[in-house]
Amino acid sequence: MRDQRRVRHPALRGVALALLAVAALLARPALAEDGYELWLRYRPLPAAQATSYRAHATQLVLDAGTPTRAAARAELLRGLDGLLGQATGEAKQATRDGAIVAGTLASAPQLVPLKLDLRALGNDGFLIRSVTLDGHAATVIAANTDIGVLYGAFRLLRLVQTGQPLAQLDLRDAPREKVRVLNHWDNLDGHVERGYAGNSIWDWWKLPDYLDPRYTDYARANASVGINGAVLNNVNANATILRHEYLLKVAAVAGVLRPYGMRVYLSARFSAPMELGGLKTADPLDPAVRTWWRGKADEIYKLIPDFGGFLVKANSEGQPGPQDYHRSHADGANMLADALAPHSGIVMWRAFVYSNENPDDRAKQAYTEFKPLDGQFRRNVLLQVKNGPIDFQPREPFSPLFGAMPRTPLMMEFQVTKEYLGFATHLVYLGALYEEVLQADTYARGKGSTVAKIIDGELDNHALTGMAGVANIGSDRDWCGSTFNQANWYAFGRLAWNPAQSARDIATDWTRMTLSRDDAVVKPVVAMMMASREAVVDYMTPLGLHHLMGTGHHYGPMPWDASGARADWRPVYYHRADRNGIGFDRSRTGSNAVAQYAAPVAAQFDDLKQVPDAYLLWFHHVPWTYRMRSGHTLWEDLVAHYTHGVDEVKQLRATWSKLQGRIDAQRYAKTASFLAIQQNEAQWWRDASIAYWQSLNGLPLPAGQKPPARTLDYYKALAFPNAPGR
């Protein structure tokens, strides 16, 4: 206000005072960046950028006559107003240069003369093009459907958020997966299984009467990356969700999500006909059971005409299923598929099965169970396969089911919540993990048969395709428990839209949208993200080790644990370490899990000389003294990997600390605190693991390596009765 005395113009003085008032307002902590906005963060651009964009956003022409187009209009106004610091005008047609004209050909007939070719866009695609319309320069967002218009609106905003030019646009995009769906492992009492971001966002108690505004923001965030469905309840399902009074609640949620192109799905408990219907069996071939499910489907579709369908975890970890009646998974899936088919609903049947009573290698069991069923599923069944053969470990080879069931559409199941990767606090960018899996070559139809091409239907000509992400979303203010966890939700959505995208590009977009458009922030942050996944592999489970975490809660290292209720829940089952060596022999001379892969892959994994270091101990049991490609012994390299993982986290912290002042204080401080936690826990993983391996192999630490900070007994005595997510 030092210039205030020079202000003579009374109006200016009034404005200046008002500005000052507003400046004070903006300084208030209510405006703290608490992360709620996610990547839909429409803060004002620097003046020069805003000015240049304003020329391309002088007015909006969008007939908001449907809820979805109304959502597109609201989002464009919100985004443009915020980013460009303007009150974007609206018009019925382009009346000046710089209009944005959006719609389908039916809702925006002025687009018809442009003869846009929309055929290849399908239901969800859109084009964005710079054109001349009614004599004015305009940007067109066109699509075959309203939801395509909404997706296009979000894409236009992304262009502005990420600093792309709006001149001479000619962009068209359509999703490569049909079903892009989040799996909420949310229980009806609000607890989220393996959730580390508070309770469920679904307030079943107050539904259907109270519709939390958060549901709308959830839908906005999902639509912005193209996610078009949500399974609202845990795969370890409670039949109560299928009761009529709960279906009314589900319908209320569906009503909020619908304008954003999202369908609701439910996890169905296979034994529901007994629990709710009073039947004596849930045998999928029993006529009364089939009638019950058909009736239930009819009831659901009366309330929710666009209901997506069922997700089912059957005969897995104690859940009921068709095998309880000596029926196959196909029998079970098809029975539900038949109930849903009249309404165009689908079944997502999970392939995550393994049995303690089966003496065979757990990593082989899903393939063994499901491969023989190829071709036996109804057309509206997707088989939902976790990325690896065990369970969402920091690194696994791709599941051998990918490529092994060409007559069955396989759907990817990724985990977005970090059950095995440090819960809420560790910074681990999962885009890198997803990309590694999607780009893995199955050789199912020769070289280039990537997992991505299998799940997008290209390789085997499937029309029904999909990708599921186990959500990391909860009631925490920042949705995901940490700023960087938001990137995993974002990356999942982007890759579900198009599995061929680059994880680094996605990270770059996310950073620009979420944190800063300043390259001095974007470059180091993207580098942190891209380094983070290898770091967690190294400090937790390097060189192909897996499943060494604390039993039950999955927090921290417990490689010594042999106490689990089932052999295949015990870490010692997986590492098989003793005085002489370590690793699970899955080669031809071992469990022969390698044989489940296509020949070229099997040959590579089977051969000690060819297997990548990253999978060495996944597929082979080798002596501690085994000579690695590096020239060092296995023991030396193993310890080096652990130490490297810790050092990488130190580097993440150092990089982040240099960004202080370039990122708002609240989000800066939270990530800084979390990186400190991550460093401590990375050190703990390293030290506890090394202490245990040494207790077996009796080997001295390699030269230059620091000994564990504590004794093995100390680490063994740690207990975590209140670990979240259980």
Next chain:
Amino acid sequence: MRDQRRVRHPALRGVALALLAVAALLARPALAEDGYELWLRYRPLPAAQATSYRAHATQLVLDAGTPTRAAARAELLRGLDGLLGQATGEAKQATRDGAIVAGTLASAPQLVPLKLDLRALGNDGFLIRSVTLDGHAATVIAANTDIGVLYGAFRLLRLVQTGQPLAQLDLRDAPREKVRVLNHWDNLDGHVERGYAGNSIWDWWKLPDYLDPRYTDYARANASVGINGAVLNNVNANATILRHEYLLKVAAVAGVLRPYGMRVYLSARFSAPMELGGLKTADPLDPAVRTWWRGKADEIYKLIPDFGGFLVKANSEGQPGPQDYHRSHADGANMLADALAPHSGIVMWRAFVYSNENPDDRAKQAYTEFKPLDGQFRRNVLLQVKNGPIDFQPREPFSPLFGAMPRTPLMMEFQVTKEYLGFATHLVYLGALYEEVLQADTYARGKGSTVAKIIDGELDNHALTGMAGVANIGSDRDWCGSTFNQANWYAFGRLAWNPAQSARDIATDWTRMTLSRDDAVVKPVVAMMMASREAVVDYMTPLGLHHLMGTGHHYGPMPWDASGARADWRPVYYHRADRNGIGFDRSRTGSNAVAQYAAPVAAQFDDLKQVPDAYLLWFHHVPWTYRMRSGHTLWEDLVAHYTHGVDEVKQLRATWSKLQGRIDAQRYAKTASFLAIQQNEAQWWRDASIAYWQSLNGLPLPAGQKPPARTLDYYKALAFPNAPGR
């Protein structure tokens, strides 16, 4: 912006553009009123009001040399900047008219010449006075301690928020209770017992490494009403909180709360010496047990020098306690008091005890147990007594312990969370309930011996005094699950500071601070609040009925229930209704609970002609045909009360609906949704209760009364397996 074309001055145009940008920014939903700000809502005042206040807030003179004074400075700047739309200047001394000068005499020596009389202010009091200082008109906030300065700062802001003049101030205030404390029934896994606002705000998992900014805002809110302590964990205590690694977490919370004058307390599990110390007993007279507790206290105070002390629920509802060793409650409390005394800590020992094995009226048991112990407690023990003899019902007579133990300081325990009053969604202003209890006359030392005068120490000359509120705070964005629940936290704090205050005045302040300064809002909202408590009594438990809610979850009516594990958990125990009559005979010819009150009170409650209608069925069993003062039969009046309760809720809805547009959309809509829920549930309470009473008494509905909407069987069949708060 219709004037924009007239703007010629280029600077003005720039400013106008910036203003426009800011206006757009302000329209963004990130600024939606989600209730997080509570009553510390420093939104800009209308221009005329702001202008007049600015003359009294031209600069701030406050030496922020301690954390508490820094908090006072930050709050004043935040509040004044926000409310007055200015950037409040700061100075080392008053250099112009309108300065605010705040401090102790030591930190603001310029106040010394004013010869302010601070003696009566004590540790927590303050004065606010309009003075002339260094030749300038100034407003002084002075206190003996930094926390007094902070309290004074909040009071000054309240004056502005509620529209009081700042001229010619001469205000002094000091609390009448010493210990003003919230009881969090928060478990270490994050679940809040009887919490209806999400999970615990205490993130034990990430403590002590991550300090959620919410902890600071929690402390600000509490300090603003004078709450000076918090018991962080559930009275149904887990000994784990006393483990060293958890004490480090507690110390981290204490560090955040300390600048705001808040001490942390813990609920202590009586058997902790066995569970943590490996002792074979927790006998309070056992030397090893005493040594263990002394050591634990020493350990705590090393980490938290201002630790407040222990809250204990012993030999109550299954909790361990001294009676397990045939020792008295005094033995148990004194043992802990001795451990804490060297550090000036206190014990808050709960009097909430009752036993299923005791055949005597549950309402009598706490008195029977504790009255004989009067005078046997150490000087640093407070006996914490619930407001009524049963358990936080919509209405209870005051506990007969108030006034019955003159040699023991009794501390009030109010419930702020609405365990028995409709959970999060019902609008029930508890200020009215608190006031009714505090103003109740015990006649312990003759007329005028109000409960307020007992708990503030006046009646029996106690220096150690206190009031506890069972918190309604959780991780929900609006802290308390609803906007109006915030008023209950606020009212508790205000009454803990001074139990003589008027509930209506407090409601008025709260409404002005939280919702609007517009009388067109304030008057109807305060009327709603003041009517709401009698409404809930009427639709749930009119005329002295009590404890008729669903067993276990405490949701909804279940007067027919006789299935509870214990007789004294069964609704039928409390209403004793049959074909002929209803009510619990606690008169001299019944359980004689009336005899626990002072003679004049006992006489009134005992006499059917004198007992207030509100307590009729609490103290008397009467025929359905009993003729009431109104001239109607009991049955007629009972039904009329139920109906009246429902009608009152309809009226609340009608009043609220007229405020649409005068309150921000988000908070308006949430309350509107909740009032709809409340109306449905009030109707359910009425209808289910009437249906049940009719099934007993066979009486027709009084003329003009609508029959229940459903059959009794329908209401009996309802089940709520996922009710929150259990």
